[in-house]
Amino acid sequence: MAERHNWQLGRDMTYPYDAPLPQKQVAYVFDINKCIECQTCTIACKTCWTSGKGEESMFWNNVETKPYGGYPTGWDLKLLERREPAQWQGEVLKTKTIFEDHGPLDLPTGHLPGTMDYSAVNLGEDDITGTVEQGGHFAGIHPMWMFYLARICNHCTHPACVAACPRQAVYKRDEDGIVLIDQQRCRGYQACVEACPYKKTFFNLVSRTSEKCIGCYPRVEQGEVALCVESCIGKIRMHGFLTTQSEPREDNPLDYIIKIRRLALPLYPQFGTSPNVYYIPPVHVPDGFLEQLFGPQVDQAKTLYRSLKDDKQLLGALLLFGATNRIIEKFKVEGNEVIGWDGKGEEVARVPFTEPTRIRDYYDKQYDVYRHNTT
Ligand code: SF4
Numbered sequence: 001m002a003e004r005h006n007w008q009l010g011r012d013m014t015y016p017y018d019a020p021l022p023q024k025q026v027a028y029v030f031d032i033n034k035c036i037e038c039q040t041c042t043i044a045c046k047t048c049w050t051s052g053k054g055e056e057s058m059f060w061n062n063v064e065t066k067p068y069g070g071y072p073t074g075w076d077l078k079l080l081e082r083r084e085p086a087q088w089q090g091e092v093l094k095t096k097t098i099f100e101d102h103g104p105l106d107l108p109t110g111h112l113p114g115t116m117d118y119s120a121v122n123l124g125e126d127d128i129t130g131t132v133e134q135g136g137h138f139a140g141i142h143p144m145w146m147f148y149l150a151r152i153c154n155h156c157t158h159p160a161c162v163a164a165c166p167r168q169a170v171y172k173r174d175e176d177g178i179v180l181i182d183q184q185r186c187r188g189y190q191a192c193v194e195a196c197p198y199k200k201t202f203f204n205l206v207s208r209t210s211e212k213c214i215g216c217y218p219r220v221e222q223g224e225v226a227l228c229v230e231s232c233i234g235k236i237r238m239h240g241f242l243t244t245q246s247e248p249r250e251d252n253p254l255d256y257i258i259k260i261r262r263l264a265l266p267l268y269p270q271f272g273t274s275p276n277v278y279y280i281p282p283v284h285v286p287d288g289f290l291e292q293l294f295g296p297q298v299d300q301a302k303t304l305y306r307s308l309k310d311d312k313q314l315l316g317a318l319l320l321f322g323a324t325n326r327i328i329e330k331f332k333v334e335g336n337e338v339i340g341w342d343g344k345g346e347e348v349a350r351v352p353f354t355e356p357t358r359i360r361d362y363y364d365k366q367y368d369v370y371r372h373n374t375t
């Protein structure tokens with residue numbers, strides 16, 4: 001048992017696996033306001049990493065519709081129902097994490113999904129919170145809502161999968177915090193599948209081992225962002241590293257967005273695993289629902305997002321989403337542009353705050369055609 005500080009909970013917590021923090025921590029920011037659920041990310045990951053036998057129901061990346069959707073079915077509801085509702089005093093979690101709400105020798109509180117839970121990949125897709133009555137019409141503020149939640153393994157700072165594995169087949173890399181399963185050591189006990197509160201480890205019925213998102217580590221080692229990040233049509237994703245061994249850096253876009261400005265928030269921080277996919281909450285969704293998902297910072301994050309146009313530094317960091325396939329480790333706003341550098345100090349992105357526009361004549365003499373200008 002180790003006492004670890006969990007900054008997402010504003011307190012120390014008990015963690016049943018003692019390991020030092022990695023040199024730096026892989027992290028992601030997803031701007032939910034921009035996701036269109038095209039599933040390009042899902043397909044990019046699937047075709048590259050999980051197109052083999054026994055991996056048919058395995059989606060390391062999935063995008064589900066909230067409030068009703070989820071893959072595997074009810075992954076979050078089934079855990080929430082077993083636990084007392086999260087209670088916060090300011091930014092401090094008063095209730096227990098999945099490592100604390102049972103005896104010291106028990107595994108983290110979890111559940112093992114049944115086979116049928118993997119049978120519908122996107123149940124609840126596009127379902128909204130209410131129904132429109134026949135003949136109903138729009139009158140003022142729309143009372144119904146939904147949003148898309150893109151999910152991958154969180155490469156948690158305190159991973160439940162690592163803590164649960166009796167063979168220590170699941171491990172967290174020291175160089176970047178990526179969490180992997182050693183396929184040689186794994187015996188398919190599924191303790192990690194049961195323990196992961198996000199259900200992001202999957203059991204392969206053919207190989208009889210558990211598998212999970214590998215954080216695209218071969219790409220990361222080359223300084224490239226993950227496939228699901230590079231392929232994102234909506235440019236909703238940023239992939240980089242959080243500083244772990246010193247104070248957060250103002251010029252590190254991930255440190256800046258997540259830790260300094262607190263615009264992006266962890267998913268279900270109350271579980272206690274310190275997940276490292278951070279979400280910019282959807283501004284049209286009621287706070288109550290979002291606070292259950294993202295904790296007590298929702299209101300201030302939404303306010304910040306709404307005032308982005310007057311916040312050049314923060315807006316600059318967001319403009320770098322999808323700007324390059326290189327991992328940006330340093331950024332700076334200069335005049336009307338934001339510039340990003342990779343880990344080697346090479347400039348890899350330069351994005352203007354205002355895109356240049358060119359208005360064409362509607363009649364093109366060279367080709368004798370009429371054209372419309374679109375915006
Ligand atoms: S590719 Fe991007 S926009 Fe499309 S579903 Fe995935 S996260 Fe959303």
Ligand code: SF4
Nearest residue numbers: 153154156160161196
């Ligand atoms: S999300 Fe689940 S599988 Fe991924 S590191 Fe956290 S506990 Fe492990």
Ligand code: SF4
Nearest residue numbers: 045213215216226228
């Ligand atoms: S990081 Fe790589 S392995 Fe993980 S979900 Fe994204 S594409 Fe798949």
